[in-house]
Amino acid sequence: MLQVNHLYKSYQSGNVTYNVLKDVSFTIRKGEFVGIMGSSGSGKTTLLNCISCFIPYEKGEILLNGTKIAALDEEQMAEVRNEKLGFVFQDFMLLDGLTIFENICLPKIIKNAPYKKMESRAKKLLTMFGIREVGNKYPVEISGGQKQRTAVARALMNNPLLILADEPTGNLDSKSGAAVIGAFTEAKEELGATICMVTHDSFSASYCDRVIVMKDGHIFKEMVRSSRPTAFHDELLLVLKELNGGVGNELG
Ligand SMILES: Nc1ncnc2c1ncn2[C@@H]1O[C@H](COP(=O)(O)OP(=O)(O)O)[C@@H](O)[C@H]1O
Ligand SMILES: [Mg+2]
Structure with missing residues (x-):
């Protein structure tokens, strides 16, 4: 589904080069929830931006369902971003002037889709994520957890190949964060969604099927969940401790 092969990315600042990604390779299969x-x-974040081609990279190859997105022209790339990818950000990125229902419909409105079909999918997603009763409200009128579930619903509107989420629970309290992770799990189980989620939160990560741990631009470890989230959480905490040389588990 997603293949990242030998990816290298650096930033130039003055005459100093910062090598941020150094030979990163991994794959994500259809229907997987990867942290x-x-x-x-x-x-x-650099990695997610490379996958969606928001930033260029020097070396390596990224394939989405066999297609090299970087090789597409601007118009085709915009189409891939709207139809094949779904995005969820830390700060929700909802439009304040639109209702929750309208925000969820946005990817279909951009596509000029027929109203009836759009309405029924949006309603299905509103119900699935427990936000149907706030469908006619505006973003300022609902809670952070509800905003993020709106963002997850919007990301799913076009039934994308892959959802990219960058710290989706970063601005939420633990209860709202858990509800958002629940939304991802449901999207995976009921809609067959494929999700790639960056998170600093080991609790959120413990619900993933697999977790890729990065360090200094390399993949430090890949962990497959073979048990319940609580047991996987313990395994994750051990690796995060190892990541920091045995002290604490501060991530960001
Ligand atoms: N546009 C940029 N120009 C220069 N350096 C950048 C830019 N974006 C990120 N960086 C640097 O690249 C490194 C990785 O950043 P980022 O991908 O945002 O890390 P993470 O999301 O894991 O916290 C950091 O050292 C950051 O300062
Ligand atoms: Mg980041």
């Missing part, structure tokens, strides 16, 4: 963890500055 990406790692210390602040380890290149997680």
Whole structure:
């Protein structure tokens, strides 16, 4: 589904080069919920931006369902971003002037889709994520957890190949964060969604099928969940401790 092969990315600042991603390779299969963890500055956001081609990279190859997105022209790339990818950000990125229902419909409105079909999918997603009763409200009138579930619903509107989420629970209290992770789990189980989620939160990550831990631009470890989230959480905490040389587990 997603293949990242030998990816290299650096930033230039004056005459100094910062090598942020150094030979990163991994794959994500259809229907998988994959977490990406790692210390602040380890290149997680950079990696997501490379996958969606928001930023260029020097070396390597990224294939989405066999297609090299980087090789597409601007118009085709915009189409892939709207139809094949779904995005969820830390700060929700909802439009304040639109209702929750309208925000969820946005990817279909951009596509000029027929209203009836759009309405029925939006309603299905509103119900699935427990936000149907706030469908006619505006973003300022609902809670952070409801906003993020709206963002997850919007990301699913076009039935994308892959959802990219960058710290989706970063601005939420633990209860709202758990509700958002529940929304992802449901999207995976009921809609067959494929999700790649960057998170600093080991609790959120413990619900993933697999967690990729990054360090200094490399993949430090890949962990497959073979048990319940609580047991996987313990395994994750051990690896995060190892990541930090045995002290604490501060991530960002
Ligand atoms: N546009 C940019 N120009 C220069 N350096 C950048 C830019 N974006 C990110 N960086 C640097 O690249 C490194 C990785 O950043 P980022 O991918 O945001 O890490 P993470 O999301 O894991 O915290 C950091 O050291 C950051 O300062
Ligand atoms: Mg980041």
